[in-house]
Amino acid sequence: MDNTHRPSASSGLAGPSGLAGATGPSGPPAAASTKPRVQSRCFALLTDFGLDDPYVGQLKGVLHRLAPAVPVIDISHGVPPHRVETAAFFLAASHPHFPPGAIFICVVDPGVGTPRGLVSMETGGQVMLAPDNGLLHLAAEARPDAVLRRLDPARLPEAQSATFHGRDVLAPLAARLAGGESLAAFGDPVLPTDLSRPAWAVPRREAEGVHAAVLHVDRFGNVVLNLSLREWDRLGACRLHLPDGTLIDIARAATYADIPSGRTWLVAGSQGYLELAADKASAADRHWLKPGMQVLLEDCR
Structure with missing residues (x-):
């Protein structure tokens, strides 16, 4: 990965637009405004869970309970089990089609429960959350301005299970970010060389x-x-x-x-x-x- 990435302070997603109560005025359309466009909140899910088990439903249930007004979009739940390279490709190919304010929850995590760590990426007003197994590599490689963070377990939501961090950690974290909290509160910036880079990545x-x-x-x-x-x-x-x-x-x-x-x-x-x-x-x-x-x-x- 290009070492031109540089860690920097970032405020994450600004403001709680997209949460309950965020409605526009009635009546005819107003004249074009020169104000910056408000970011459009959504959660985007990418997993290898399939649809035969309750895992996707539980993940969505947590998001709806904690951030009921934020829409949830499925990129895919058909990533072949444990195929991190496929998930990395899906993410890199998909996120440019989403608006600023999108929060990507990426869970293809054969190392769940091990010391593998969780990481994030911020670019273009978007946030991506994933295990540190190379899943963010292709997306980050295309965005030299991206801010990468290693998330601090002590500052993250407490996991109820050692084997489902997508539901117990990443979904509650995504809801807090959608509510206006900054990723800077959950982890410190790192260089691309600090993160996992599997052989397939380059x-x-x-x-x-x-x-x-x-x-x-x-x-x-x-x-x-x-x-x-x-x-x-x-x-x-x-x-x-x-x-x-x-x-x-x-x-x-x-x-x-x-x-x-x-x-x-x-x-x-x-x-x-x-x-x-x-x-x-x-x-x-x-x-x-x-x-x-x-x-x-x-x-x-």
């Missing part, structure tokens, strides 16, 4: 080529790599080394429909990352690719 350019990790396989079988368009959009034709030892030649396509039948090529995905894709077929099934796997792109042009 592509490696070495003499033999570019080592990339699979972040996600979508329902169409498109394979999202950890190659952001922000940094890697110039990649074109390459030789692709797959985990099973197979070597294939790939090129760039503007759309999925431009990929020749039976071939796998690179596409600039709508979520801001390069994808391995096939037209009307699953590139993941064709090449046995899953999140967490590594591929090598060599002789890229």
